[in-house]
Amino acid sequence: MGTGSLQPVAEFLAEAEDLLGNLSQNFSILSDGAETGDVSPDLLNGIFRDAHSIKGLAGMFGFDDIAELSHHLENLLDRLRLGKLPLDNFLIDCLFDSLSALIGLVEGKSVNPELTQDISSSVARIEGLLSSQTGVAENLFAGLHIDPELLGVLTEYEEHRLQDNIRQGHALLLVKAVFPLDSFDVDLASLTDNLKQHGEVVSTLPGQNNDRPDCLAFNVLCGTRYSGSALQDILDDGTIEIEEVVAARVEESLENAPHDQLANAATASLNDDGPVSETLRSFSSTVRVDIGKLDNLLDIVGDLTLAKGEISRIAEELSGQGISLGKDLGKTAHRLERRLLALQSAVMDVRMVPVRQLFDKLNRIVRRMARDLGKNVELEILGGNTELDKLIVEKLADPLMHIIRNALDHGIETGPERRAAGKSEIGRITLSAAPKGSHVAVEIRDDGRGIDPEGLRRAAIAKGLIKPEAIMTEQDLFGLLFHSGFSTRTEVSEFSGRGVGMDVVKNNISALSGMIDLTSRPGEGTTLSLTLPVTLAIIKALVIHSSGRDFAIPLASVVETLILDPGMTRTIEGREVLELRHSTLPLLHLDQAFQIRAEKSESKTRFVVVVGFADRRIGLVVDDLYDQQDVVIKPLGKTLSFVRGISGAADMGNQRTILVLDVGGMIEVALQGGGL
Amino acid sequence: MRGLIVATLEAMDDFTIVEVENGFEALRVLPREKVDMVITDINMPDINGLELVKFIRSQPQYKSTPLLIISTEGSDKDREKGLALGADSYLNKPFQPEELQRLVSQLLD
Numbered sequence: 001m002g003t004g005s006l007q008p009v010a011e012f013l014a015e016a017e018d019l020l021g022n023l024s025q026n027f028s029i030l031s032d033g034a035e036t037g038d039v040s041p042d043l044l045n046g047i048f049r050d051a052h053s054i055k056g057l058a059g060m061f062g063f064d065d066i067a068e069l070s071h072h073l074e075n076l077l078d079r080l081r082l083g084k085l086p087l088d089n090f091l092i093d094c095l096f097d098s099l100s101a102l103i104g105l106v107e108g109k110s111v112n113p114e115l116t117q118d119i120s121s122s123v124a125r126i127e128g129l130l131s132s133q134t135g136v137a138e139n140l141f142a143g144l145h146i147d148p149e150l151l152g153v154l155t156e157y158e159e160h161r162l163q164d165n166i167r168q169g170h171a172l173l174l175v176k177a178v179f180p181l182d183s184f185d186v187d188l189a190s191l192t193d194n195l196k197q198h199g200e201v202v203s204t205l206p207g208q209n210n211d212r213p214d215c216l217a218f219n220v221l222c223g224t225r226y227s228g229s230a231l232q233d234i235l236d237d238g239t240i241e242i243e244e245v246v247a248a249r250v251e252e253s254l255e256n257a258p259h260d261q262l263a264n265a266a267t268a269s270l271n272d273d274g275p276v277s278e279t280l281r282s283f284s285s286t287v288r289v290d291i292g293k294l295d296n297l298l299d300i301v302g303d304l305t306l307a308k309g310e311i312s313r314i315a316e317e318l319s320g321q322g323i324s325l326g327k328d329l330g331k332t333a334h335r336l337e338r339r340l341l342a343l344q345s346a347v348m349d350v351r352m353v354p355v356r357q358l359f360d361k362l363n364r365i366v367r368r369m370a371r372d373l374g375k376n377v378e379l380e381i382l383g384g385n386t387e388l389d390k391l392i393v394e395k396l397a398d399p400l401m402h403i404i405r406n407a408l409d410h411g412i413e414t415g416p417e418r419r420a421a422g423k424s425e426i427g428r429i430t431l432s433a434a435p436k437g438s439h440v441a442v443e444i445r446d447d448g449r450g451i452d453p454e455g456l457r458r459a460a461i462a463k464g465l466i467k468p469e470a471i472m473t474e475q476d477l478f479g480l481l482f483h484s485g486f487s488t489r490t491e492v493s494e495f496s497g498r499g500v501g502m503d504v505v506k507n508n509i510s511a512l513s514g515m516i517d518l519t520s521r522p523g524e525g526t527t528l529s530l531t532l533p534v535t536l537a538i539i540k541a542l543v544i545h546s547s548g549r550d551f552a553i554p555l556a557s558v559v560e561t562l563i564l565d566p567g568m569t570r571t572i573e574g575r576e577v578l579e580l581r582h583s584t585l586p587l588l589h590l591d592q593a594f595q596i597r598a599e600k601s602e603s604k605t606r607f608v609v610v611v612g613f614a615d616r617r618i619g620l621v622v623d624d625l626y627d628q629q630d631v632v633i634k635p636l637g638k639t640l641s642f643v644r645g646i647s648g649a650a651d652m653g654n655q656r657t658i659l660v661l662d663v664g665g666m667i668e669v670a671l672q673g674g675g676l
Numbered sequence: 677m678r679g680l681i682v683a684t685l686e687a688m689d690d691f692t693i694v695e696v697e698n699g700f701e702a703l704r705v706l707p708r709e710k711v712d713m714v715i716t717d718i719n720m721p722d723i724n725g726l727e728l729v730k731f732i733r734s735q736p737q738y739k740s741t742p743l744l745i746i747s748t749e750g751s752d753k754d755r756e757k758g759l760a761l762g763a764d765s766y767l768n769k770p771f772q773p774e775e776l777q778r779l780v781s782q783l784l785d
Contacts, residue, residue, distance in 0.1 A: 049721070059680065067770070071770070074748075078751075152726075152730075152760065152761060153761065154724070154726070155724050155751075155754045155757075156753045158724065181704060184704075185700045185722075203723075204723050206699075206723055206727060206728075206731045207731065208734055208735070
């Protein structure tokens with residue numbers, strides 16, 4: 001089956017990527033849980049099922065290598081969930097190692113389905129752990145008089161869960177309910193959801209209902225801290241019977257039940273007679289959508305917004321002519337606008353994914369790399385729930401990987417070096433994300449050796465990049481790191497490449513209209529701060545005015561705006577610069593740059609918009625600042641692609657189109673001098 | 677896995693295959709549709725295969741219907757229980773399509 005057309009392989013890849021993504025995320029949660037001793041059986045089970053699904057999927061497509069490795073991984077996970085293996089660091093490392101190997105295999109298939117890799121070391125590692133497993137678990141059922149018929153239908157795993165509940169002193173209850181054949185799945189899902197709030201559902205046993213052939217009887221076996229009668233009170237459902245199989249050793253009285261649990265129980269039982277939508281909630285939770293379709297949807301929303309603007313204009317015109325219908329139309333247009341905004345934000349929301357998806361993948365890379373480099377490194381992840389447009393998260397993967405590799409390879413010192421420097425032997429890399437207005441700030445901080453700006457200066461002089469007498473601030477020197485081909489290390493490392501890293505990072509970040517800043521202190525570490533727009537689909541723009549024309553500047557590129565005070569500027573080497581706090585920014589007059597005639601009002605107040613692109617900042621001098629607006633940028637088309645300094649056009653409604661400034665291009669002009 | 681089983685069986689002749697998504701679906705379909713043989717996995721998301729075996733055997737019309745369980749290598753205990761509950765035979769994953777075909781013909785004879 002695996003040798004068919006391309007389509008099936010693409011299906012395999014999409015499915016496998018989803019499953020591996022789940023595993024990656026859940027392994028991280030598992031790893032955290034192992035430290036605190038808090039591992040939920042649902043998590044372990046979910047992991048087990050995903051590994052199982054990968055095996056099945058690979059088998060279906062004839063990818064024997066993936067099937068074999070996931071088969072071994074599944075065995076390992078099975079022992080783990082049965083409590084036959086301890087969840088320790090060896091096991092967690094082994095899980096991450098297997099996952100990396102699986103990802104490598106799947107990535108190989110994306111290039112060529114025939115590609116394979118040697119998996120024998122991963123398999124051997126798993127088998128090593130399996131053969132070290134300890135003896136059988138004690139039999140906790142002895143002396144408890146549990147109906148052998150009940151135990152007879154439980155799988156080994158369910159028995160293990162039952163024993164675990166007994167060990168914790170929980171009661172074992174059989175919750176008995178009868179549901180109609182037509183809707184029992186929905187009814188049962190609602191009952192189990194409800195029960196899960198008060199304990200663990202171990203197994204669901206179906207049975208015949210002799211009185212009512214159109215119904216099925218169910219016994220839901222659960223472990224809980226409540227006694228049968230207490231749970232009966234919580235559920236407050238007359239149609240349900242509860243039988244106590246084993247009484248609780250540590251019982252929780254009803255009075256101690258948290259109030260919200262009772263409230264939940266009450267609402268859940270209200271919903272019991274099952275609206276159809278319950279089926280959707282319980283059995284299908286995600287839909288995979290091509291991002292192109294969402295782009296299309298957003299375009300339509302954009303067009304609707306423009307049409308709405310036109311309606312508002314007509315309404316105003318009518319009102320102006322004293323026609324009362326105009327006022328009504330205006331109100332309707334206003335309502336339409338509110339709903340359109342809601343629609344727009346709903347579509348945007350669909351595109352948003354938590355950066356955790358990406359951070360967890362990096363976690364895996366850090367583990368592997370640190371091991372290969374023989375360094376002891378901890379990765380701390382903060383703000384993983386911060387959301388970014390899916391497209392941005394995708395494009396952020398490569399630059400983040402580069403930065404982290406650099407931190408591990410060049411930043412973090414070896415154990416003995418760190419000890420000698422009086423630091424903890426364990427290096428630390430912190431990866432954080434936080435929303436910042438319409439931006440997201442992503443920061444990668446290491447506590448390694450840091451970068452010496454003077455070392456950079458010497459290296460740059462040696463390479464002929466700067467003249468020995470050049471006056472450069474510390475920030476300028478750090479900026480050299482983003483210069484293509486600049487590397488302070490002579491030897492080539494397997495991980496960070498040949499000094500092509502940081503300029504690629506810069507290009508990637510600027511392609512996202514993002515900004516990048518590097519700060520470092522020798523001996524203390526290095527921090528890279530990325531400022532990214534939340535989305536690229538609809539952008540917020542600052543509308544400015546220069547010499548009778550309006551332009552839009554993507555807000556993501558705007559650092560700050562200020563009133564131009566002649567005292568702030570001076571001329572260095574024939575170029576006008578702005579002294580702003582402790583830095584010097586090149587100034588670019590928009591009218592001069594575009595060679596449009598300036599308005600003859602010299603006394604008029606002018607403004608500076610400080611814009612940033614990657615690691616560069618300049619000041620744009622403009623006549624006036626207008627408002628901020630959501631705009632959809634449309635490209636100018638091939639015939640006008642030679643125009644510099646303009647990245648596209650934005651439709652403002654009211655049949656008005658304004659040009660959007662290409663900040664990167666502007667900065668190039670300002671730094672090189674000359675016009676556009 | 678289900679896809680593989682269905683494809684393997686379809687390669688044999690004279691069968692109508694009723695394929696269901698999970699244990700719940702099986703509970704709903706089995707009393708209504710008389711089938712001549714049941715093949716079930718043990719690990720399912722809603723009810724487990726052992727419970728399904730017990731349920732099937734409790735139905736008068738399925739007292740002697742051939743019943744095959746698919747189990748995972750290493751889950752000997754689950755397999756034993758399945759046979760004790762009335763399953764006729766088992767097959768360990770992973771298996772060759774021919775093994776499945778052979779077992780099915782044997783059980784239907």
